[in-house]
Amino acid sequence: MATTQETPGSSSERSAVRTLLRLWPYVRPVRARWFTAAAVAVVASCLALVIPLVLKWMVDGPITDRDPAGVWLGALFLLLLGIGEALLFGLRRWLVARPLAGVEASMRAELYRHLQRLPVAFHDRWASGQLLSRGTTDLMLVRMFLAFPLTFLLVNSVTILAGVVIMLVQDVTLGLVILVPAVPVMVMCVVFEKRYALVARRAQDQVGDLTTLVEESVLGIRIIKGFGRHRSQARAFREMARTLRGTELHKARLLATIWAVIITLPELAIGAALVLGTVRVADGELSAGTLVAFLSTALALRWPVDSIGFLLAMSQEAATATERYFEVMDEAPESRAVVAETGADRADRGLRFEGVRFRYPDAPEDSPPVLDRIDLHIRPGESLALVGATGSGKTTLTALVPRLYELTAGRITLDGKDVAAMPREELRALVAVAFEEPTLFSASVADNVLMGTAADAGEPELERALAVAQAGFAHDLPHGTATQVGEQGLSLSGGQRQRLALARAVVGRPRFLVLDDPLSALDVHTESLVEAALRDVLADTTALIVAHRPSTVLLADRVALLSEGRIAAVGTHHELLRDNAEYAYLMAGAEEAAR
Incomplete structure (x- = not known):
């Protein structure tokens, strides 16, 4: 069985950003909708930051003044902001769903076309399961990245920046307290990104190996059963699945570590800001509304900050998937070099x-x-x-x-x-x-035979070829020459398959x-x-x-x-x-x- 491919551009050597930028030609046709969706998401996220300002107005105004009408007005504003935020995020999803599904489909179709143009020597080297995983799992990861992490890396960055500005405007001292964890969090993100990239690549290659094993076991089921090797095949599958499980658990441990840091340090900073702010309110140095607005803004930023870990993880998996995709697409197709011809006698x-x-x-x-x-x-x-x-x-x-x-x-x-x-x-x-x-192929007898001739060939050419190959048995099949022969033609005997292959060779009267x-x-x-x-x-x-x-x-x-x-x-x-x-x-x- 073919093993995991060794490729020059390993995860440790490549830049995730440069790798992901190679997706731009595929995204370009839908860029208008994607940029619109990103802008809509930014507006929706920024609406959430308006809520703390409304709360500040309510606490320092209607609530302090015991004005019920003002409280109801503030509640109405909060309700409208919440509805607007929900509608905008729904609009964002609608904008990106169809075009990004089209991007995935076009990339998959281009990969398939390219595989048909690659030389046989390439297919001799590469395990079919590795190619299959690149055309399915990897492209699914790319689509998910374009639909969610890519957008929200932008949206969350803008939201965090806007939120920090709002907090500093509310109170510089409390803002600086909140910013204390920023440096260690950024250092941890850099370390996490490098380590996670290596493990993500290993996991996706192992998925390809496991896919190869399953495919070979299905296609070779007669050999496996004939020689009683089902236990050894099951054992090989369990070992590979256990290895993949270990790699996935390693990914989970890395993600848990970065999440622990990203969640704990900001929470400690919010707690410190709460204590300091409460003392200052008690001393009359800070209004209660300002403290509520400050803490509400900090809490509104919890999701953008907490999501950094898995957004980076999904981005690294998408970068690895993109790298694996282009490892195939970068392979040179069959040479079209033209050699000078001489006159033929x-x-x-x-x-x-x-x-x-x-x-x-x-x-x-x-x-x-x-x-x-x-x-x-x-x-x-x-x-x-x-x-x-x-x-x-x-x-x-x-x-x-x-x-x-x-x-x-x-x-x-x-x-x-x-x-x-x-x-x-x-x-x-x-x-x-x-x-x-x-x-x-998994097609009818007629389709398999007529593959060897022009598209307009019909029944006369088919009958002649079957007669040459002594393949009259095709007419005795349940649906005659329209009978589906099944994957690899394994529903037929070896001699029957060989005769149909011979019929395919002679059907077009080749020179x-x-x-x-x-x-x-x-x-x-x-x-x-x-x-x-x-x-x-x-x-x-x-x-x-x-x-x-x-x-x-x-x-x-x-x-x-x-x-x-x-x-x-x-x-x-x-x-x-x-x-x-x-x-x-x-x-x-x-x-x-x-x-």
């Missing part, structure tokens, strides 16, 4: 490999290449069987034709055109592939056909029927066929022997049987296995 027609050399992108520079100095020419209308021992590089060579991987050196041409110079859409319209491990041992899961009788139908298809296309069985080899006009990443011999099946000991040994082993 008749000898260049067909499929040609010229000095092809390949090493996997993540392999060390000094490691031997998987393929080295491959020179092959498959003439137009010719089929070439590729034979070799396990691990000789056959599958890798076939993956180079549709540019699932990029060459390390050399070039591959189709009718004289370098594949590296061709747009991928054009290249993959010319080349059809069928792999030994057939992949089907070039690449087949990676396409008949390995078929019984002898079905194999012979498929081979008979394939001969008609191969007569009209240029084909490269990875083969292990002699019967499959006999479909081809010529055979190439691949040995330790190099072409060791090329000839007909009978020539290689007669002249090449390694080929004869491989074919003898295949015949023995077939018996």
